[in-house]
Structures are given as C-alpha cells and as structure tokens.
Amino acid sequence: MNKAISGFSKLSKEEKVEWIANQYFSTPTEAVLLLKNYWNSDEKIQKLHDEFIENTITNFYIPLGVAPNFLINGKYSTIPMAIEESSVVAAASKAAKFWSTRGGFKATVINTEKIGQVHFIYKGDISKLNLFFAQIKNKLFLETESITVNMQKRGGGILDIILNDKTNLLPNYFQLHATFETIDSMGANFINSCLEQFAKTLKDEAHDYELFTETEKDIEVIMSILSNYVPNCVVRAEVSCTVAELEEKHIPNGEEFAKKFIQAVQIAEVEPFRAVTHNKGIMNGVDAVVLATGNDFRAVEAGIHAYAARNGKYSSLSHSKIENGIFTFWLEIPLALGTVGGLTSLHPLVKLSLEMLENPSAKELMQFVAVAGLAQNFGALRSLTTTGIQEGHMKMHLNNIINQYEATESERLLIQKHFKKNTVSHSAVVTFIEEIRK
Ligand code: MEV
Numbered sequence: 001m002n003k004a005i006s007g008f009s010k011l012s013k014e015e016k017v018e019w020i021a022n023q024y025f026s027t028p029t030e031a032v033l034l035l036k037n038y039w040n041s042d043e044k045i046q047k048l049h050d051e052f053i054e055n056t057i058t059n060f061y062i063p064l065g066v067a068p069n070f071l072i073n074g075k076y077s078t079i080p081m082a083i084e085e086s087s088v089v090a091a092a093s094k095a096a097k098f099w100s101t102r103g104g105f106k107a108t109v110i111n112t113e114k115i116g117q118v119h120f121i122y123k124g125d126i127s128k129l130n131l132f133f134a135q136i137k138n139k140l141f142l143e144t145e146s147i148t149v150n151m152q153k154r155g156g157g158i159l160d161i162i163l164n165d166k167t168n169l170l171p172n173y174f175q176l177h178a179t180f181e182t183i184d185s186m187g188a189n190f191i192n193s194c195l196e197q198f199a200k201t202l203k204d205e206a207h208d209y210e211l212f213t214e215t216e217k218d219i220e221v222i223m224s225i226l227s228n229y230v231p232n233c234v235v236r237a238e239v240s241c242t243v244a245e246l247e248e249k250h251i252p253n254g255e256e257f258a259k260k261f262i263q264a265v266q267i268a269e270v271e272p273f274r275a276v277t278h279n280k281g282i283m284n285g286v287d288a289v290v291l292a293t294g295n296d297f298r299a300v301e302a303g304i305h306a307y308a309a310r311n312g313k314y315s316s317l318s319h320s321k322i323e324n325g326i327f328t329f330w331l332e333i334p335l336a337l338g339t340v341g342g343l344t345s346l347h348p349l350v351k352l353s354l355e356m357l358e359n360p361s362a363k364e365l366m367q368f369v370a371v372a373g374l375a376q377n378f379g380a381l382r383s384l385t386t387t388g389i390q391e392g393h394m395k396m397h398l399n400n401i402i403n404q405y406e407a408t409e410s411e412r413l414l415i416q417k418h419f420k421k422n423t424v425s426h427s428a429v430v431t432f433i434e435e436i437r438k
Contacts, residue, residue, distance in 0.1 A: 003023050003024075005019065008055065009054055009055055013050060013056065013057065016055060016057050017032055017035050017036070017057050017058075018032065020035075020057060021035070035057055035058040036058070038058040038059045038060075038061065039058060039059065040059065045348065046059075048346065048347075048348075052343075052346075052347075062082055062083065062084045062291075063082070063083070063084065064080060064081070064082045064292060064349060064353070065080075065081050065082075065083070065089035065288075066078050066079065066080055066081065066089070066356070067079045067081060067089055067092035067093040067096055067372070067375075068093060068096065069093065069096040069097045069100050070096040070100075070104075070105065070368075070371060070372075070375070071096070071099065071100040071103075071104030071105065072104060072105045072106075072107055072367060072368070072371050073104075073105070073106060073107060073367070074104065076100075077357060077358070077368065078356060079092065079096075079289060079357070079368055079371075079372055080289065080292040080293070080352075080353035080356050080357070081285070081288035081289055081292055081372065082288055082291040082292040082353075083284065083287070083288035083291070085284060086393070086396030086397060086399070086400060087393050087395070087396040088284045088285070088288060088376065089288075090396065091284075091375075091376060091379030091380065091383075092285055092288075092372060092375045092376055092379065094379055095375035095376070095378045095379040095382075096375055098248070098378075099239050099375070099378075102239070102241040102245050102246075103239070103240065103241060104239075105237055105238065105239055105371045105374065105375070106237070106238045106239070106240075107235065107236065107237045107238070107366075107367035107368075107370055107371050108235070108236050108367075109234075109235050109363045109366055109367065110234040110235065110236055110332070111232045111233060111234055112181060112233050112362070112363065113159060113179050113180070113181065113230070113232040113233055114179070114180040114181070114182055114187050114191060114226065114230055114233055114336055115177070115178070115179055115180070115226065115227040115229070115230060115232075116178050116180065116191040116192065116194065116195045116224070116225065116226040116227060117175045117176065117177050117178070117195070117224070117225065117226075117227060118175060118176040118178075118195050118198050118199045118202065118221060118223075118224045119173070119174075119175050119221070119222045119223050119224070119225075120173075120174055120175065120176075120199070120202065120219050120220060120221045120222060121172045121173060121174070121219070121220040121222060122172055122174050122216065122219050122220075123172050123215050123216065123218075124212065124213060124215055124216035125216065126165060126167075128211055128212065128216065129163070129174065129216075130163065131211065132205070132206065132209050132211070132212070133163040135205075135209075136201065136202070136205045137161060139201055139205060140161055140176070140198050140201050140202075141158060141161075143197055143200075143201045144158065144193075144194045144197045144198065147190065147193045147194055147197060148190075148194065151182065151183070151190055154183045154184070155181070155183055156180070156181040156182050156183040156187075157180070157181060158178060158179075158180055158194060159178075159179040159180060159181055160178065160179050161176055161177070161178045161179075161198070162176075162177050162178075163175075163176060163177075164176075164177045176195075176198050176199075176202065178191075178194065178195065178198065179232075180194070182338075182362075183361075183362065184338060184339050184340045184361050184362045185338040185340050185341040185342075185362070186295065186296065186299075186336055186337055186338030186341065186342060186362075187226070187336070187338070188226055188296070188299075188342075189341070191226040192224065192225060192226055195224035195225065195226070196224045198224065199221040199224045202219060202221065203219055203221060206218075206219040228299040228302045228303045228306075228336070229302070229303050229306045229307070229334075230303050230334045230335075230336045231307055231310060231334055232334075233334050233335065233336050234307075234332055234333065234334050234335075235332070235333060235334075235335055235363075235366040235367055235369070235370040236330060236331070236332045236370065237330060237331055237367065237370035237371045237373070237374040238328065238329070238330035238331075238374070239328070239329050239330070239374065239378065240326055240327060240328040240329070241326070241327060242254075242325050242326055242327070243255045243257075243258045243322060243325055243326075243327050244325075246258055246327060250382075250386045250387055251382075251386065254327075255322075257385070257386070258322050258327040259322070260385045261320060261327075261329075261381055261382070261385055262320045262321065262322065264381050264384060264385050265278075265316060265318060265319060265320040265329075265381065268315070268316035268318075269315050269316045269319070270315070272313065272314040272315070275308065275314050275315050275316050276314065278316050278317075278318070278377070278380075278381075279304070279305070279308055279316065279317050281376055281377050281380035281381075282317055282318065282331065282333075282373040282374070282376060282377045283301065283304070283373070284376045284380075285369075285372035285373040285374070285375055285376030285377070286300065286304070286333070286335075286369050286370075286372060286373040286376075287300070287301070288372065289365075289368055289369045289372045290337070290369055292349075292350070292353040293337070293339070293344070293350060293353050293354055293357070293365060294342060294343030294344045294346075294347050294350030294353075294354075295337050295338060295342070295343075295344075295365075296342075299336060300335060300336070300337075300369075303334050303335075303336065304317065304333050304334060304335075307333065307334045317331050317332070317333055317373075318330065318331035318374065318377050319331070329374070329377075329378060330374070331370065331373060331374050331377065332370075333369075333370055333373060335366045335369055335370065337362050337365050337366055337369065338362055339354060339359070339360055339361060339362050339364075339365050394423075394424035394425075395424070397424060397426075398415070398416070398419055398424045398429060401426060401429045401430070401433075402415055402416075402429075405430070405433050407433065411433070411436060411437075414436055415429065415432060415433065415436075418432055419432075
C-alpha cells in the first residue's frame with residue numbers, strides 16, 4: 001500500500017488519527033481508541049497541547065515526580081522531575097535527605113553569558129574587513145535597538161560583538177560573534193532576532209562601503225543562529241562534609257567510602273567510556289528538571305556534552321576530593337535556561353513546576369538543575385561503589401512487572417515479601433506470579 005500522503009497537515013486531528021490508524025495498524029479501531037484515550041477531557045488544555053507542534057495526534061505522557069528535602073544554600077525545596085526512568089526520583093530524594101543533615105547543597109552561578117553568531121563568506125582584503133567592522137560596529141547595536149529595548153530595561157541586552165577570522169578553518173569564512181545577557185529568558189528568540197538584524201546591517205553596509213571592491217561588497221551570509229554551547233553560562237553545585245559524617249547503614253567506614261568514591265570519579269575523569277555513563281547519570285537529574293520546567297533539554301544536552309569535552313577529551317562533569325578530612329563533591333555545568341517566555345507561561349504543568357520552585361529566576365533555576373544533577377550522580381556513585389546499582393533498580397523494576405501483570409493487592413504483598421529475600425529478575429518474578437496464581 002502506498003503510505004505517502006499529500007496535504008496531511010491540512011487534515012483535521014480526527015482525520016489524521018483515522019489515516020494513521022488505517023495505514024499502519026492491524027486493528028485500526030483499537031489504535032484510534034488508544035490515541036483518543038490520551039486526549040485531555042478539558043478541551044482548552046487539549047487545544048493548547050495540539051498547538052505546541054504540528055500534526056499532533058495525541059499526548060505522550062511521562063510521569064511528573066517530586067524529590068523533596070533539597071536543602072540548597074540554606075533553604076528547603078521540593079524539586080519537580082519529569083522522567084520515565086524508574087529509580088531516578090527515588091535516588092534524588094534519597095541523596096537530598098542524606099545531604100540535608102550534612103550541610104545541604106551549595107550552588108553558585110558563575111556567569112550567564114549567551115552566544116550567537118552570524119556566519120559569512122567574505123572574499124577579499126582582511127585588513128579592509130577589519131576596518132569596515134570597526135566602522136559599522138556601533139550601527140549593529142543601533143539597528144537592533146527596537147529588538148533590545150525591552151531586554152535592556154530588564155538589565156540585559158547585547159554585551160559585545162566581535163569579528164572572527166575563521167579562514168584557517170574554511171576558505172573565506174568569517175563570523176560576527178556576539179555575546180548576550182538575557183536575564184530570565186533562555187533568549188533563543190531574542191538572540192536569533194538580533195543576529196538576523198546584524199546580518200542585514202552587515203550586508204547593507206558592505207554594499208555601500210566605498211573601500212570595498214565589487215567582490216568585497218558581496219558578503220554572503222550563510223546563517224545567523226545562537227550557539228547552544230555556552231561555556232560562560234555556568235553553574236556550580238557542591239556538597240561537603242567530614243569523611244566520618246559520610247557513615248550510615250551501607251557505609252560503615254566513611255574514609256574507605258570516600259576514597260572509593262573519589263576513585264570512581266577519577267575513572268570518569270580519565271576514561272571516556274565511563275565518563276559518558278557517569279555524565280548520563282548526571283543528566284538523569286538535569287533533564288528531568290529541565291523538562292519539568294519547560295526548558296529545551298536538547299539544547300542543554302548538546303551544550304553540556306560539548307563542555308565535557310572542552311579540553312579535547314570527553315571527561316567527567318563532576319569532581320571529588322578529600323582535604324583535611326573533608327570530603328567535597330562538585331560539578332560545574334553550562335546551562336542556558338529560562339523562567340519566562342517559551343513554554344514557561346504556556347504549559348500548565350510547567351507553570352505548576354515553576355511555582356513549586358517558588359517562581360525562580362533563571363539563575364535560581366540553574367542552581368536547582370545543577371543540584372539535581374549532582375544529587376543524581378552522588379546517588380549513582382554511592383550505589384555503584386557499595387551495593388551495586390541493580391538493588392535499587394530491581395526494586396522499581398519489580399513494581400513495573402507487578403503492574404504489567406495487573407497483580408491484585410494481596411498478590412502484590414506476596415510478591416514484595418518474596419522478593420525481599422530473593423533476587424529480582426523478570427523471569428523470576430513472572431514464574432512466581434504464575435505459581436501463586438495456580
Ligand atoms: C542509569 O540511568 C545511570 C547510571 O548508569 C549512572 C552511572 O553509571 O553513574 C547508574
């Protein structure tokens with residue numbers, strides 16, 4: 001059957017659902033029913049979600065959980081986390097509780113500079129281009145004033161624009177490299193609008209610049225776009241306590257634990273295969289908060305991993321040390337986040353998540369996100385270097401299997417009791433369920 005279609009986007013949602021169901025499903029009625037089951041009964045909410053993207057056919061749920069007891073810079077918070085992976089929220093809550101009695105988390109925003117670039121081709125005398133840029137630089141600021149006026153009122157705007165000669169990388173390749181302060185917005189629209197205006201001014205001014213030859217006047221703008229690599233928009237999160245204070249049920253000897261923990265971090269610092277998984281654990285926390293607060297997790301992911309490789313080799317984002325009997329564990333990550341604009345005022349659950357965080361500024365949100373990442377990393381490393389990761393994972397996994405087999409309450413209790421003493425594996429649980437159902 002020909003599964004191509006023209007004018008799909010023009011169909012109504014109902015028609016789209018029907019078409020998809022008939023084309024791809026052996027039981028189209030069931031597919032339609034399932035898709036419609038996930039529509040929100042509140043038409044206003046549904047319409048909102050329909051309009052976030054094109055060709056919406058239904059909603060895709062992932063759980064929104066919360067991790068309470070996060071003591072950050074002396075203040076308690078409950079952190080919202082949107083994530084599907086079992087045990088992530090549990091691990092965050094556990095780490096939060098652990099550190100709440102050991103001084104809590106300290107978080108600091110180091111800087112907040114965003115970046116955007118106009119990439120262009122110029123064929124000619126480079127000294128003339130430098131002269132030209134010096135002459136039009138002020139005009140680049142002036143001609144973006146209508147875009148920057150509101151941002152300036154909030155204390156932000158364009159910080160600087162420089163001309164970069166990139167001809168050592170590609171023939172005739174130059175760029176306008178601009179830096180921005182976007183206060184509480186992530187700033188993508190603001191930055192891109194400024195850049196497109198820079199590009200226009202650049203071309204127009206080059207056209208009229210008397211010192212340029214005809215070829216030199218013909219600057220070709222390739223593209224104008226923000227960079228998601230923001231190495232000067234960085235937040236640091238840290239925990240510390242004496243090695244003795246690390247002791248608890250699974251940690252009989254604080255010093256031994258701290259040393260093993262530090263070795264685990266050092267392995268991630270020197271070994272990219274481990275570093276990727278180590279950082280993935282950090283991203284479990286980071287992404288969950290970024291998503292719950294309506295921020296662009298793809299941008300955050302891309303930027304953070306580039307930062308992890310900034311010294312030419314992919315490495316750990318977190319670090320750890322013992323000094324004078326004090327164990328310290330910290331991370332630094334770049335985060336371009338917003339608490340105004342974008343989804344933040346549109347998605348009802350994003351608004352709710354932000355209110356739960358007491359309507360943070362972008363800087364405060366950077367701190368929450370970094371702390372969630374550090375907590376997650378601490379939880380993972382603590383498990384990995386003590387009991388192993390599977391114990392906690394399998395507990396949650398057990399729950400998922402129980403749900404999958406629609407166990408009754410009494411079956412659930414029997415299963416949980418049995419697997420307190422026995423090792424959880426999918427087949428062991430299924431066999432046990434079958435046995436009790438005989
Ligand atoms: C699983 O989602 C994350 C971990 O693999 C992280 C790590 O290994 O540090 C547990």
